[in-house]
Amino acid sequence: MTTSSVLSMARRPLAAAVLFALLAPGAALAATAKEKELEARIAQLEQQVQALLSAQQQQQTQIVQTQSAVTEVQAAQKAAPAVPAGKQPIQSTTIMTAANPGTAFSYGGFIKMDAMATDTSDGKIADGSSGRLFYLPSAIPVGANSARSGDPYTDFHAQFSRFWLSADHTTDSGDKFKAYIEADFFGGGNNALVGNETSTNTYAVSLRQAYISWNNWLAGQTWSNFQDVAALPDAVDFVGTTDGTIFVRQAQLRYTKGPWSFSLENPQTTVTPFLNNGARFNTGDNVAPDLTARWLTKGDWGHFTVAALVRQFKYENVATGQDETESGAALSVSGKFNIGKSDDIRYAVNGGKGIGRYLAFGLGSDTVQAADGSLEAIDGYGGFVAWRHAFSPKVRTNLMYATAMFDNDKALTGFGVTERSQSWHANVIYSPFPKLDIGAELSWGQRQLEDDREGDLKRIQTHVKFSF
Template identity: 75%
Template structure:
């Protein structure tokens, strides 16, 4: 358009020059007119140049404006939705500046408030212990004749609130990497001032999981390969049917290929001394705990079998043990499922029910002997609607103690029953209540009972 405009404005100038060339005879007779004509031509040329310059400047400004608009639109498309008036963006640069290019960052977790009222038959669970925060069978008090638990007692806390961070990366060659770290606040107080319920209820961050995966390999702290996390029931309590549940997180190296997984994991031996009953841990192990798992899954649910081999060592004394776990989930239509586990073995104590039984016991000569134990659970889950679901659970554990070595003050068996209702008024928000009855029995048949109403409010993000 600019070229056409300039061409049109030059035509009067060409006509004037033509007239001057074909009429030379008139030049000397019309000198004054010629001078006036030349002045007019010069003025026309000046005006044409001004117009052309203005047109070019206008076109340049339009192009610059269009480029700026395109850049703004591209920036807005790459950013989240516009923030409300007065709000500033939280992050305006890359969140993982030193990571491999293309790394995907994820963050999540939940806020969970637990409130419970507990009634124990043979004395109170010690204030500040884990048994005041969730169901731990080994903390149920067992007293002698005439023991009295007194009045019920209440506990409120938010220590199981959790967060996790994940960084995932895929190389050009297709190698998959993942770094994952997870923590909650079940780590106790930092000191005697802040770590109590007097004023601030401040608790320390507690490491749950921290591992890296490379294709089929995992290295770091994670759930034990001997534990079937997918079979755990939908509980209000931290675990629920704890008595018969394998529950261990620890450092390990794991290899997974299809339905098979194998691991070597951190060893530790729990020991009941000869006739004293005061248990302790031994870290003298040389060989790691070794596990293997096979799992099959489909629309019907999943089924899994796992094996465990262990070495026990206290000073120079050693023994070995082995255990097996069968677990899974079976879907009964769209609204119901059954979850279960059966666990048994020699030296299974540390892995079962938060270590309610020992791995080994020492005899009069100082030798160690692995203890037999077994336990399991079954749970039924029914979904009434997208907002309401309920769960019924039964769980138990049993240990074959030799009273001639352990004495009569050790735990022989535990059991519990749970019934809950969980209401979700909005997605990711759960409001639940669970009734719990638990019992712990000693080798001399003394028993202690626990009755608890456990409620929670949980929001997952």
């Protein structure tokens, strides 16, 4: 073996060692980079897993909270007072947030459109006045010359459309409370733009009733306890038998027990000046309220009732210092008598001293002034009878007669005051669907003065009425 061969063999291990020494750091560096990459990926995976676990925990918490809320609502619904019988809830929670829990709210009324043509013998009823809207005997013109009557005139209106709201509540102990308010669009204030028939025909809301009741007690404005609303005829006109009808709504305090009811009601005195020298006026001087008492009996046959009224009249003349008082009393007997399933008779007989403003929308005065300024109550009488017949569930007819008369002392009132009025009414009402009425009514009315002058009214009236 030569020296070169030996040297060659010695160089190979050395070269291998040198080569290893040179490659080892690179391999070590490569291993370190992969580990770091793997560690980074593992850390990223851990973060993603942690995020998933956190989202799952939040979702689970929300589910638990929702289940708890549902359980609370279900428990509250079970604990809430039951809705009174006959009252169906329109939503799961009360719509009367300020009312006692369990209060039932109700709403109703009707839309009524009236169209009428009127012919009066002694001049026209003033345009825009109440007599153009419904039969009002005091509005019938009376004059000496019937040639002034002119042509008939027509009126359309919807002012008697009505709505009401009621809140009824019964306590756990059985006490019954009611709050009721009712309004229409007749009698509201007018101005140049409101209530005119030139363009807008808009009318103000007018309060009819507003009262609260607690068991047997009632406080607020409603029909007078002296009036029998249940005996009113089925008329197309607002009232129909206005002449003989007691018709008053006013503030009062009323107590009802069984068939008996008693009330203290808002007082007012109407006065006709001596010899009718000036317009009738209200004094507003009363101290004592009007007192009423009523007894009622009813059954399948209908109902019968008797009512009494006691009043004080007062007028204080501030200019002269004169203070005059007078008293009055009246009686009303009324009812409804059913004749089989298709017919009924409705009636009323009313009379007394100082009945004036209660009868026929104040056709007569409560009192008249004497020459010395003292007051004298005027006697008045009135009544009506109405027959109702149903041809079928969809068609019915009514025939009515009413009258009123006043025993005026002509030495005090003069001869220009109303002595009497009377009217006839006949109608047919068709109801093609429940709550929808389409009616037509013929009316004849007459007003007569103490000097025997009289004026007549002839009217044909139609209406479309939908109750809800």
